[in-house]
Amino acid sequence: MAALDTGKLEKRLIDAGLVNIQELLPEVKVALKYSTEDNFFGKDVYGELSRCYMQPEVGEMLKNAYRELKSRHPDLTFLVYDAVRPQSVQQILWDELDKPDSIKPLYVADPQKGSLHNFGVAVDLTLAYAGSGEPLDMGTGYDFFGYAAYPDREEEMLASGKISEEQVANRKILREVMLAAGFSGIGSEWWHFNAYSRKVAGEKFDIVK
Numbered sequence: 001m002a003a004l005d006t007g008k009l010e011k012r013l014i015d016a017g018l019v020n021i022q023e024l025l026p027e028v029k030v031a032l033k034y035s036t037e038d039n040f041f042g043k044d045v046y047g048e049l050s051r052c053y054m055q056p057e058v059g060e061m062l063k064n065a066y067r068e069l070k071s072r073h074p075d076l077t078f079l080v081y082d083a084v085r086p087q088s089v090q091q092i093l094w095d096e097l098d099k100p101d102s103i104k105p106l107y108v109a110d111p112q113k114g115s116l117h118n119f120g121v122a123v124d125l126t127l128a129y130a131g132s133g134e135p136l137d138m139g140t141g142y143d144f145f146g147y148a149a150y151p152d153r154e155e156e157m158l159a160s161g162k163i164s165e166e167q168v169a170n171r172k173i174l175r176e177v178m179l180a181a182g183f184s185g186i187g188s189e190w191w192h193f194n195a196y197s198r199k200v201a202g203e204k205f206d207i208v209k
């Protein structure tokens, strides 16, 4: 695996016009999972990078989602796990994902086509208590790649007891505030939200290599 020069990476993100979400929204919590070994492949691929960057207009959308969240649940905040992700890291995630090629794109977008994370227009996040920073129970952890994490299968997962009413209610809070701000979700991951379609992202922005 080619090592990523993370000092240079942060400079590249800034030079590309991306913004540090905590500069726009200091109340939001960030824990970049790919900058730790606590992720689905057990390797730190971001090194020293600890700040989370995204396109400025996506940051503004997230601010609106946050405003909506606070109006409904003043005790909660966002905990962001990932936003912009270089295509080289997308390739590592793709190579590390232990699933048949036919279903891999449900969980990790094909790096050759480009993930919306590679354009800085996708955000992976959960809800946390603003005071303690403790994440809410969503029924699965981040990057759990299976039906229990599928928004598309919540009714079935509820009926079979794989997830609880409370966990679904927590996901709904997240989903509702993100959708209210113009994001869209995907069927296989409760934590992933896109600001734009792949077509629009490709027209507006460059991929971060």
Ligand SMILES: C[C@@H](N)C(=O)N[C@H](C)C(=O)O
Pocket (backbone or CB within 6 Å): 093, 105, 106, 107, 108, 109, 115, 116, 117, 122, 124, 143, 189, 192
């Ligand atoms: C890997 C996961 N956190 C994720 O972001 N998946 C989507 C589908 C992606 O890679 O774009």
Ligand SMILES: [Zn+2]
Pocket (backbone or CB within 6 Å): 117, 122, 123, 124, 191, 192, 193
């Ligand atoms: Zn994602």
